[in-house]
Amino acid sequence: MITAPTRVAAATAAVLALAVGLTACSSSAKSSSGSPSTGTSAASAAAPALSGTITVFAAASLQGTFTDLGKKFETAHPGTTVKFNFGGSSQLAQSIVSGAPADVFAAASPATMKTVTDAKGTAEDPRVFVRNTLEIAVPKGNPKHVAALRDLAAPGVKVALCAPQVPCGAAAQTALKAGGVTLTPVTQEQDVKSALTKVELGEVDASIVYQTDVKADAAKIDGVDFPEAAKAINDYPIADLAKAPNPSAAKAFVAFVESAEGEQVLTAAGFQQPAATASPSASSS
Incomplete structure (x- = not known):
């Protein structure tokens, strides 16, 4: 026969065991889930550094x-x-x-x-x-007084263009066609920087390049905007x-x-x- 004191002791032991179990489960759950910062740090550490x-x-x-x-x-x-x-x-x-x-x-x-x-x-x-837009590049002071796309076809005006297969050359041809302008360049360059250099050195009177090139080289050249450029914007x-x-x-x-x-x-x-x-x-x- 189980006495009353024995029943009380057993009940007390059961309650203590349950409390210990719940505490262990809670600790285990926190340990497995981790805090957000710990998880992020682990993910960052796993990502290889570029080299x-x-x-x-x-x-x-x-x-x-x-x-x-x-x-x-x-x-x-x-x-x-x-x-x-x-x-x-x-x-x-x-x-x-x-x-x-x-x-x-x-x-x-x-x-x-x-x-x-x-x-x-x-x-x-x-x-x-x-995207980039075309602009006419001329030597400082614009000695040939180029004010429009059609002025590039005037007698005595020497023009450098990019070659037709180069993006700046293809865009220039599109703009010239849009303006109904036909001209024969004295040189066709393989990239826009080479065409721009011809203007810097005074070897030509003008070239059709990008606005970004004119802006970057503003100390050496001047730029002339022309409306036909809107027909030849490059992506x-x-x-x-x-x-x-x-x-x-x-x-x-x-x-x-x-x-x-x-x-x-x-x-x-x-x-x-x-x-x-x-x-x-x-x-x-």
Whole structure:
């Protein structure tokens, strides 16, 4: 027979056991779930740090802004080095298709990007990130008094253009056609910087380049706006490449270019934000 004191002792023991069990369960639950900061720290620790060289092929008109962005990217990601190959977009595209090792391609037109995307397994999801508009570049003081697109066809005016297969050259031809202007350039250059240099050196009286180039070189040249430029705005697509030697860093660099910090650098240089409907196949200029 169980006495009353025995029953009380048993009940007390049961209550204590239950309390200990609940405390253990609570501690276990907290331990397994962890606090938000602990979980985030673990996830951050698991993400590998970027390192190594990122090789970027970019249109010559992006040289100033991308050089700046490259330095900012290296600062944000110690251990990385951004190496650039600037030039005419068409030449860069052909190099990539031919197997030149590159991580990122930024072109001055959808047509040149298409050269790369048409080669299967070459580019990953190109996106338009900026736009650029044409302007007439003339030597300081505008000695030939160029005030309109038609003035480029005046007797005695020497003009440098980009070659037709280069984005700035294709855009210039579109603008000239829109203005009903026919002219024969004294030279056709393989990238916009080369055409601009002809003006700087006084070898020609004018050239059709991008507004961003005129702005960057304002100490040496003057710019002349012309309404036909609105018919030849170039969209600039960017893509990380499928065979990128450093794929993680390539994707990170593209994301950095498209970030708020990248946008700030590009717009300060005179680039425009892309139209809402712009796509890499929207233009062939």
